[in-house]
Amino acid sequence: MPCPGRLVLERIDPLIFPGIVSPHVHTVSGGSGFGFETSYAQQRASACSSCPVKQDLSAYWTPKLYYMGKDGSYFEDVPQAGEGNGVTGGMTVYYEQRGPDPASLLAFPEDFRMIAGDPFQRNFTGQQAAPGYAVSFVCLDYSGTSSYSTEMPNQNCPDGLRAQVYFPSCWDGVHKDSADHKSHMAYPIGGHYDNGACPESHPNQTISIFYEVIYQTDLFADRWHSPEHHPFIFASGDRTGYGFHGDFINGWDVTALQSAVDTCTNDSGNLADCPVFADLYSDAECQACKLPPSVAEPTTGNLTTLPGCNPVSNGPAYENPITTCPVTPIGAPTQYFTDLTSALGWEYVGCANDSMAERTFQGASTSSNTMTIETCIAYCKTSGFSLAGLEYGSQCYCDDKYYQDPSGPRSPVPNVLGDCWQPCAGDGKQVCGGSAALSVYKSCEGGKCVGNDLFRVNGSSSAATTTTKRRRHLHGHGRVRL
Structure with a gap:
């Protein structure tokens, strides 16, 4: 299941650090019900997903990878595969029917969650101890031979670095979670982390899941400080790679997943060959499914320190968590529009x-290197239209209706943030759409403005609780004030 987009990139981890800011940055894919606290019901109420299977509104996340300047002088984000020009990079999630009796494999139950790997691990744990070989890397070379390792390789990878984490598939059959988010699960016995029989303590075998994330480390091929050691570091401060990890919160329609586990046995691995998944989100819909960040700090670009409190760690000693870091508050979600209802x-x-090929608004159009939202609205109003759409920073389109696309509606989807992210050419503090995406404003004349109910949140509770509610409601159900 290739997830072509990411939901959000920030210090968020509702599994290990519910209700507070996580110590390090994660890249999250999956259902938009995700928040600083989340539940099965919340994920099931998602309005969209950055992964294509509509019956799957689960949440999947892994740590961000950075390039580290010499002696830790600065940190620069490493793009994931497919990322650039407003497109966000995602991940691939595999669901594999492994074990001695594939016919008895179980879907994950409601409220199920788990993690694989350990962000503080800094050496190889061996074949018999988790995560062992369950965390690994492949140095990609599509024109030659790709190489495998259990640590980040000290060689340039011509086609990027693939990080991998395999989750345990043996369940105790009772607990849907545990205090460490691991103990209710176990890897198969016999030294094979990805196949084999389950131990007596965890006799129920579930479908196996496996994450792959490809980082474009090849973009930094000419910026190595030393040929003896790679210049990369995970958001947790890990330079070894042994601390790579993955988190999972189930958001599946459990009946649909069980049906897929039982019946989708085509070796092709293509989603289209599984009749259970007859209706999929398109790549564009996955890219448009985003959450606004709520932690007021940069996570990309050139950074003087890693976000959070994460010292550079080369191992091999286990890295104990830092407990003296200042508390970072959860703030208001980043706003990607300008409220002009009153003005x-x-x-x-x-x-x-x-x-x-066929514009959404076809009534009138203009463009300007000094474009602002106010400029576009004034142009559309003077031209006699009630809808104004801004695109690609400098373009303005007007109409009274949306073009009826045979492949689906062009109008904004309620509770879906979309790909409108680009600063206006005339005011960098405003957002004027994106590539093939229109920031749409509607005239309230002759009617009553609803006050941007779908994009504004009210709240007087604590920051953590308020932000959780914002995310739950913005992308889950109902109309709330953002």
Whole structure:
């Protein structure tokens, strides 16, 4: 299951650090019900997913990888495969029917969650101790021979570095979670982390899941400080790679997953060959499924320190968690629109899809290197139209209706943030759509503005609780004020 987009990139981890800011940055894919606290019900209420299977609204996340300047002088984010020009990189999640009796494999139950790997591990644990070979790396070379290792390799990888983590598949059959989020699960016995029989303590075998994340380390091939050691570091401060890890919170329609486990046995591995998954989100829909960050700190670009409190660690000693870090508050979600209901009588209604072949708004258009939202609204109002859409920072389109696309509606999807992220050419503090994406404003004349109910949140509770509610409601159900 290739997940072509990411949901959010920030210090968030509701499994290990519920209700507070996580110590290090994670890249998250999956259902938009995700928040600083989340549940099975919340994930099932997601309005969209950055992964294609509509019956799967689970949450999947792994640590961010950075390039480290010489002597830790600065840190620069390493893009994931497919990332760039506003497109976010995702991951691939495999669901594998492994074990001595594939016919008896179980889907994950409701409220199930687990982790694989340990962010503080800094050496190889051996074949018999987790995670062992369950965490590994492949140095990709598509024109030659790719190489495998259990640590980040000290060689340039011509086509990027693939990080891998295999989850345990043996369940105790009772607990859907545990205090360490591991003890209710176990790897198969016999020294094979990815196959084999289950131990008596954990006799129930589930479907196996396995994450792959490809980092574009090849972009830094000419920036190695030493040919003897790679210049990369995970968000947790780990330079060894042994601390790579994955987190999973189940958001599946359990009946659908069990049906797929039982019936989808085509060796092709293609989602299209599984009739249970007849209706999939498109790549564009996956890319449009995003959450606004709520931790007020940069996580990309050139950083003087790793976000959080994460000293550089080369191992081999186990890295104990830092307990003296200052508390970082959860803030208001980043706002990707400008509220002009009071000032101009036009309200933001969301991010709409566009196409160069057949424009969503066809009434009138203009472009300017000084474009702002106010400029576009004024142009559309003077031209006699009630809808204004801004795209690609400098373009403005007007109409009274949305083009009816045979392949699906062009109008904004309620509770889906979309791909509107690009700063306006005339005001970098405003957002003017994106590539093939329109920031849409609607005239309130002749009617009542609803006050951007789908994009504004009210709240007077604590930051953690308020932000959780924001995310739950914005991408889950109902109309709330953002």
